[in-house]
Amino acid sequence: MIGMGLMRGLAVTMKTAIRGPVTVQYPDRRVGLLGAAREADLSFFRFLVRRPKDAVKAVAGFATVEAKIVQGTRFRGQDFNWYEERCTGCASCAKFCPLGIIKIETSPSGKLQQEGEVFNIDVFDIDIGRCMFCGICVEVCPYDALHMGSGFERGQYERKNLVITVEELKAKKKTPSTWFRPQQEAAGYNPHSGEDRPWTEAGRHEQPGDKKLTERWVDER
Amino acid sequence: MTLNSESVIVNVGPQHPSTHGVMRLRVAFDGELVTDAEMVIGYLHRGSEKLAEERTFTQVVTLTDRMDYVASMTNNQAYILAVEKLAGIEPTPRGVWLRMISAELQRIVSHLVAVGFLLQDLGAMGTPLMYTMREREDVLDLFELLCGARITNSYHRPSGVFQDAPDEFWPRLELFMANMPGRIDEYEQLISGNEIILSRMRGVGVIQPDMMINASITGPMLRAGGVDWDLRHRQPYEYYDRVQFDRPIMDESDNYSRYLVRVYEMRESLKILRQCIDQIEPGPARDADVPFVIRPPEGDAYVPIEGPKGELGFYLVSDGGISPYRCKVRPPSLINLTLLREMVIGLPMAAMIVTFGTVDINMGEVDR
Ligand code: SF4
Ligand code: SF4
Numbered sequence: 001m002i003g004m005g006l007m008r009g010l011a012v013t014m015k016t017a018i019r020g021p022v023t024v025q026y027p028d029r030r031v032g033l034l035g036a037a038r039e040a041d042l043s044f045f046r047f048l049v050r051r052p053k054d055a056v057k058a059v060a061g062f063a064t065v066e067a068k069i070v071q072g073t074r075f076r077g078q079d080f081n082w083y084e085e086r087c088t089g090c091a092s093c094a095k096f097c098p099l100g101i102i103k104i105e106t107s108p109s110g111k112l113q114q115e116g117e118v119f120n121i122d123v124f125d126i127d128i129g130r131c132m133f134c135g136i137c138v139e140v141c142p143y144d145a146l147h148m149g150s151g152f153e154r155g156q157y158e159r160k161n162l163v164i165t166v167e168e169l170k171a172k173k174k175t176p177s178t179w180f181r182p183q184q185e186a187a188g189y190n191p192h193s194g195e196d197r198p199w200t201e202a203g204r205h206e207q208p209g210d211k212k213l214t215e216r217w218v219d220e221r
Numbered sequence: 222m223t224l225n226s227e228s229v230i231v232n233v234g235p236q237h238p239s240t241h242g243v244m245r246l247r248v249a250f251d252g253e254l255v256t257d258a259e260m261v262i263g264y265l266h267r268g269s270e271k272l273a274e275e276r277t278f279t280q281v282v283t284l285t286d287r288m289d290y291v292a293s294m295t296n297n298q299a300y301i302l303a304v305e306k307l308a309g310i311e312p313t314p315r316g317v318w319l320r321m322i323s324a325e326l327q328r329i330v331s332h333l334v335a336v337g338f339l340l341q342d343l344g345a346m347g348t349p350l351m352y353t354m355r356e357r358e359d360v361l362d363l364f365e366l367l368c369g370a371r372i373t374n375s376y377h378r379p380s381g382v383f384q385d386a387p388d389e390f391w392p393r394l395e396l397f398m399a400n401m402p403g404r405i406d407e408y409e410q411l412i413s414g415n416e417i418i419l420s421r422m423r424g425v426g427v428i429q430p431d432m433m434i435n436a437s438i439t440g441p442m443l444r445a446g447g448v449d450w451d452l453r454h455r456q457p458y459e460y461y462d463r464v465q466f467d468r469p470i471m472d473e474s475d476n477y478s479r480y481l482v483r484v485y486e487m488r489e490s491l492k493i494l495r496q497c498i499d500q501i502e503p504g505p506a507r508d509a510d511v512p513f514v515i516r517p518p519e520g521d522a523y524v525p526i527e528g529p530k531g532e533l534g535f536y537l538v539s540d541g542g543i544s545p546y547r548c549k550v551r552p553p554s555l556i557n558l559t560l561l562r563e564m565v566i567g568l569p570m571a572a573m574i575v576t577f578g579t580v581d582i583n584m585g586e587v588d589r
Contacts, residue, residue, distance in 0.1 A: 002416055003416065004414070005413075005414030005415045005416050005419070006415055006416055006417070008410050008411075008414055009410065009411040009412065009414070009415050011410070012407050012410050012411040013348060013411070016352070016407075022355050022358070071365065072362075072365040072366040072367075072369060072387070073387070074365070074366065074367070074368060074369035074384075074387065075365060075369045075370075076369040076370055096277070096280070096513070098276055098280040098283050098284075132283060132373060133370065133373070134283040134373070134375050135369070135375070136279070136280060136283070136375075139383065139513070140513055148369065177369060179368075179369040179384075180383060180384060182384065182385075185387060
């Protein structure tokens with residue numbers, strides 16, 4: 001019968017309309033009265049009595065909480081994690097970046113001469129305004145010094161603010177993505193938990209292997 | 222009384238949702254009927270083939286992501302297969318299975334996008350597109366678990382994939398596999414029997430199979446014309462000879478059959494995925510002895526694969542160096558588009574847009 005196909009299609013639409021939404025609200029998620037009470041850690045009635053203003057807001061639909069986006073631990077984010085203790089300044093990352101957007105300048109430090117000298121890293125600029133987050137720089141780093149980040153919020157008004165400098169890299173709290181770092185994955189590390197990962201636990205193995213040498217390495221730098 | 226009418230030339234695009242990217246169609250109309258159509262392409266040309274010549278073989282993987290950005294995984298796969306043939310690299314079994322799993326997931330995504338946007342072209346603003354995007358999102362989440370990126374995956378590497386799938390990937394994949402058949406039923410219920418869609422798509426945009434063969438058109442478009450040509454079956458690459466699947470063939474060669482072939486192929490992809498999951502074996506996902514910088518011997522290689530849109534192949538020439546001497550892509554989108562003029566002449570404007578939609582092109586791949 002003509003029209004049956006249309007009706008069957010409409011049935012699907014109706015069925016979907018009563019299913020819950022699949023969209024994630026971002027950056028803020030709207031909560032109702034109950035949600036607002038839960039957020040304030042009060043029982044429903046206490047919330048009504050103690051915070052009537054907030055309750056009115058929640059009823060009107062203005063109460064929001066920060067949305068949590070669930071991401072994989074391998075997510076290749078923009079906030080690169082770099083461990084200065086691990087980096088030798090070999091510039092493999094700069095060389096193999098398909099876009100050539102990593103700029104490294106080193107100078108001899110004169111320390112640890114017998115072991116082959118340590119280099120100071122004066123400049124380590126990553127111009128993420130052009131980065132495509134392919135992660136090849138992370139893949140080629142022989143000392144596991146560079147890791148992808150786990151975040152994605154870095155809106156800026158000017159391109160020059162999109163350059164990650166060595167100071168920023170040093171100061172940053174380290175939440176490295178587990179992309180191409182199976183040892184982190186095996187250890188069950190989740191960068192989205194916000195846990196600061198020390199440099200000793202980020203690598204494939206202790207580098208250099210000798211514990212004593214490691215300590216000296218850190219002390220002398 | 223007759224009306225004297227002049228033919229009117231209308232530019233459709235380059236910035237128009239119905240052109241699926243930046244493409245311009247110069248169409249001559251007589252009243253409402255198309256009398257001539259010419260496509261103007263090149264707006265999205267980024268010179269990927271030239272750029273590939275100054276990147277190492279592994280770095281070029283990132284460029285292939287951006288060719289057909291709706292099907293990055295299959296692009297990765299086609300390129301990596303060519304590199305492996307050129308350099309004589311033997312992939313690890315687990316790597317191959319993972320490549321097949323990701324490629325079949327990507328085929329589902331590409332067909333979902335094709336079906337959703339086709340319905341949008343028909344004027345069904347929103348609803349079907351949102352439904353297909355919802356499922357696409359599930360697959361993209363899977364990709365995020367696999368390789369940390371949703372669109373520009375760069376997942377495949379010579380000798381396998383860059384990293385084994387994480388543990389949480391497999392239950393999520395099972396969940397998707399359990400949901401998906403019901404969702405495909407939903408699309409069919411929503412779309413396939415709909416009288417408006419039938420009357421607008423059946424018998425419209427017909428193209429003869431021998432013409433398509435002459436124009437070397439491949440993929441779902443060719444199979445909708447009754448030609449049984451699927452490279453996964455004809456020239457099995459990877460482990461496609463170890464999985465069983467049907468090849469949906471239609472005879473009408475019209476817009477509606479082109480749509481149906483894609484819906485049926487999604488079901489076949491699910492079948493292949495199931496067999497891949499059952500057969501995947503433990504082991505390394507990549508050969509650790511294959512270096513990052515590969516130096517293939519002098520020579521050339523071409524490996525065609527059955528991409529979601531048709532035969533996708535990379536022709537690589539090596540001069541013994543670290544980067545391809547020449548990299549030529551055979552993009553199915555561009556070649557499938559060549560018969561557009563023959564398909565749309567005589568059709569009204571609205572039917573032209575739908576016909577264009579059923580070809581399923583991606584401008585990133587057409588222009589590269
Ligand atoms: S992620 Fe890719 S593009 Fe970005 S700095 Fe690393 S290698 Fe370069
Ligand atoms: S981050 Fe890694 S690859 Fe880059 S200079 Fe430091 S050690 Fe070398």
